[in-house]
Amino acid sequence: MILGLETSCDETAAALVSADGGVLANVVSSQADLHARYGGVVPEVASRRHLELVTPVIREALGLAGAGLEDIELVGVTAGPGLIGALLVGVAAAKAIAWARRLPLAAVDHLHGHVASLYLEPDPLEPPFLCLLASGGHTLLLDVRDRGGGSRVLGTTIDDAAGEAFDKGARLLGLGYPGGAELDRLAREGDPHAYDFPVARVPGLDFSFSGVKTALLYAVRDLAPDELERSRADLAASYQRAIVRALVGRTYEAAAESGAATVAVVGGVAANSELRAALPEAVVAPLELCTDNAAMIASAARFVEPVPYPGYLALDAYASTA
Numbered sequence: 001m002i003l004g005l006e007t008s009c010d011e012t013a014a015a016l017v018s019a020d021g022g023v024l025a026n027v028v029s030s031q032a033d034l035h036a037r038y039g040g041v042v043p044e045v046a047s048r049r050h051l052e053l054v055t056p057v058i059r060e061a062l063g064l065a066g067a068g069l070e071d072i073e074l075v076g077v078t079a080g081p082g083l084i085g086a087l088l089v090g091v092a093a094a095k096a097i098a099w100a101r102r103l104p105l106a107a108v109d110h111l112h113g114h115v116a117s118l119y120l121e122p123d124p125l126e127p128p129f130l131c132l133l134a135s136g137g138h139t140l141l142l143d144v145r146d147r148g149g150g151s152r153v154l155g156t157t158i159d160d161a162a163g164e165a166f167d168k169g170a171r172l173l174g175l176g177y178p179g180g181a182e183l184d185r186l187a188r189e190g191d192p193h194a195y196d197f198p199v200a201r202v203p204g205l206d207f208s209f210s211g212v213k214t215a216l217l218y219a220v221r222d223l224a225p226d227e228l229e230r231s232r233a234d235l236a237a238s239y240q241r242a243i244v245r246a247l248v249g250r251t252y253e254a255a256a257e258s259g260a261a262t263v264a265v266v267g268g269v270a271a272n273s274e275l276r277a278a279l280p281e282a283v284v285a286p287l288e289l290c291t292d293n294a295a296m297i298a299s300a301a302r303f304v305e306p307v308p309y310p311g312y313l314a315l316d317a318y319a320s321t322a
């Protein structure tokens with residue numbers, strides 16, 4: 001049995017996953033309400049909240065799985081990328097549990113974890129495949145050849161990530177936090193063709209979302225308050241359509257260039273209803289595994305070379321892969 005821990009941003013998560021990829025428990029405690037007043041995640045606040053939540057979340061996961069620490073055979077934890085203070089909370093908790101039980105520890109890359117969400121039961125995906133990973137901090141097109149995390153990057157964003165563009169757009173429209181989900185809900189009430197927002201064309205298979213964000217800013221700025229209120233749903237729908245068009249277009253281009261027979265979508269943006277509808281043939285991570293969670297970390301831990309006891313005591317977290 002594998003214990004997975006995830007604390008890279010504002011979700012404190014613990015999960016129990018079997019060696020064959022069955023999810024026995026998957027507990028996520030979100031801090032969205034805590035950070036809503038600031039309009040985004042405050043790193044120091046997130047770190048302190050992780051300290052309060054990590055032990056109760058682990059206990060809850062063990063209880064749901066009907067297991068104890070004596071049943072754990074491997075501990076997997078997100079080592080990066082993410083908010084460094086938040087990551088250190090999870091890494092310290094994982095070290096403590098692994099050291100106390102003299103267990104091995106698997107340091108998991110957060111992005112590998114998102115891809116590994118596709119390897120869980122009941123319908124695990126077998127590489128090779130093309131994967132669109134779109135989240136609040138990352139937008140990548142990956143040529144996945146094996147489950148070990150050594151994917152080849154075909155394209156990435158040169159500015160904002162797709163999830164970041166959704167959140168900033170929601171803020172411009174006066175919506176709540178987290179913005180992506182709020183914008184998606186509002187967009188269902190609007191006309192996606194009401195505004196012709198640009199879809200950037202940059203070299204290769206890369207993405208750019210700064211232009212569409214600026215276009216929304218100008219559109220909002222040029223409307224009187226009463227006009228903005230009447231147009232808010234149309235603006236949301238049109239803005240969402242532009243982002244989804246960019247994601248889908250590049251994904252199909254990458255699939256054609258790489259010769260991929262299977263396309264998969266993971267990450268927080270994979271929960272977007274329009275993106276899921278625009279890629280009907282793609283393998284999309286289940287909704288509960290799109291946003292940050294520990295089941296995906298435990299899944300990835302199965303394919304990472306673990307560090308034996310007590311070598312991981314020197315393990316550090318990393319904020320960026322660069």
